[in-house]
Amino acid sequence: MAKNTMTLTDNRNGKSYEYNIIDGTRGPSVVDIRSFYKDSGMFTYDPGYTSTASCESKITFIDGENSELRYRGYEISELAGKKSYLDVCHLLMMGKLPTKEESKDFDLEIRHRSFLNEGIIRLFDALPDGAHPMATMGAATMALSAFYKDHLHLEDEEEFKTMRRRILAKMPTIAAMAYRNSIGTPLIYPDVNRYFTENFLYMLRAYPGGKMKYLGGGLNEEIKQVEVDALDAILTLHADHEQNASTTTVRNVGSTEAHPYVAIASGISALWGSAHGGANEKVMDQLRLIGDVKNVPSYIAKAKDKNDPFRLMGFGHRVYKNRDPRAETLKKLQDQLREELNLDSKLLDIAAAVEDAALSDSYFRDRGLYPNIDFYSGVILTALKIPVEMFTPIFVIGRIPGWISQWSELKQDPSHKIARPRQLYTGN
Numbered sequence: 001m002a003k004n005t006m007t008l009t010d011n012r013n014g015k016s017y018e019y020n021i022i023d024g025t026r027g028p029s030v031v032d033i034r035s036f037y038k039d040s041g042m043f044t045y046d047p048g049y050t051s052t053a054s055c056e057s058k059i060t061f062i063d064g065e066n067s068e069l070r071y072r073g074y075e076i077s078e079l080a081g082k083k084s085y086l087d088v089c090h091l092l093m094m095g096k097l098p099t100k101e102e103s104k105d106f107d108l109e110i111r112h113r114s115f116l117n118e119g120i121i122r123l124f125d126a127l128p129d130g131a132h133p134m135a136t137m138g139a140a141t142m143a144l145s146a147f148y149k150d151h152l153h154l155e156d157e158e159e160f161k162t163m164r165r166r167i168l169a170k171m172p173t174i175a176a177m178a179y180r181n182s183i184g185t186p187l188i189y190p191d192v193n194r195y196f197t198e199n200f201l202y203m204l205r206a207y208p209g210g211k212m213k214y215l216g217g218g219l220n221e222e223i224k225q226v227e228v229d230a231l232d233a234i235l236t237l238h239a240d241h242e243q244n245a246s247t248t249t250v251r252n253v254g255s256t257e258a259h260p261y262v263a264i265a266s267g268i269s270a271l272w273g274s275a276h277g278g279a280n281e282k283v284m285d286q287l288r289l290i291g292d293v294k295n296v297p298s299y300i301a302k303a304k305d306k307n308d309p310f311r312l313m314g315f316g317h318r319v320y321k322n323r324d325p326r327a328e329t330l331k332k333l334q335d336q337l338r339e340e341l342n343l344d345s346k347l348l349d350i351a352a353a354v355e356d357a358a359l360s361d362s363y364f365r366d367r368g369l370y371p372n373i374d375f376y377s378g379v380i381l382t383a384l385k386i387p388v389e390m391f392t393p394i395f396v397i398g399r400i401p402g403w404i405s406q407w408s409e410l411k412q413d414p415s416h417k418i419a420r421p422r423q424l425y426t427g428n
Helices: 036-040 085-094 100-112 118-125 133-147 157-183 196-205 225-237 245-254 260-271 279-290 293-304 325-337 345-359 362-366 373-383 388-411
Strands: 005-010 015-022 060-063 068-071 214-216
Touching: 005 036, 015 036, 068 085, 068 325, 085 100, 085 157, 085 196, 085 225, 085 388, 100 157, 100 196, 118 133, 118 157, 133 157, 133 260, 133 388, 157 196, 157 260, 157 388, 196 225, 225 325, 225 373, 225 388, 245 260, 245 388, 260 388, 279 293, 279 345, 279 373, 279 388, 293 345, 325 373, 345 362, 345 373, 373 388
Parallel strands: none
Antiparallel strands: 005 015, 060 068
């Protein structure tokens, strides 16, 4: 009978080492090489951890070859646009979708926890005008650890749950205030009468006194339900994405026994990079650079020229070697909302021309370069009157339940150790 093991042989001396194969419920099996250095005196070499599983998880599953993304077993198409973002947060954080009563209670608690300590709000005044909202969000999130010191050692299960719900509730407030502070406008406090996503749009748009833009004739510009639903779906699509760079950062910092909000602040810093959460900003910049549908062929040619530094943003993904299932969902949403949200027709036409040209070109298909979520999200966020510098902060808001769930899972894993990769030294 075949053994569920793998044998590695050092061909220099003929020595062999046998390791157990561990099978998951989905996806590739893994070879347990935890004792490899002790056995052989060597490390494995895997830049970017492309073939390394750093943890065991029950939260999110990705099959990049078959365009599959699942949260707690649910396909993303069953959740985005069909379940509220807060229900998806409950799923990720609690392990199951809520009942109607649980959903109501969760929503109400999040509304009332959305307010910030006035000391954190005063922190915004210490930052210079024009500071990028991501910088302010990172600072404010780090500061939360000073206001909630008791979260460092969580022995009580209820306090543990409170910590997770607290950071989820406060992040939209931090994001909205960070933006308003960056442009010098008065800060708007949360409105407990508004749902999570509507509340965020309200804090971005409202005038002092809680009034929305005045249109004359006794009318104010109200937030439309279609806007709330669209942003809710975008947040759901960003809620978690397995062991990406920022999530791995959260887990690595969490492994040091640092405060959970410090770990989240570290995730925010990692997400800020244009190769990660900032990519949709670059997509919008590129669509505006192309400028017109007639210019698309020349830019496609530039993208294929290995001697040209131009790269087509919003195409390809580190994990998805076929279509990005989040992009598929967002593309459908974009088509549905084109008229309702008055999406920018010129940008949409340019985006459609870029997409058609790339998908009909074997250069992109052969390399698995299909549109990813960043290619579609920017146009929708622009239609929601969200400024470009807030695209990545919205990614942060969406990703909070994933980060805090991953941190929680790490903490409850009895086999977890402090992160400590090794290196191949090539210096003097």
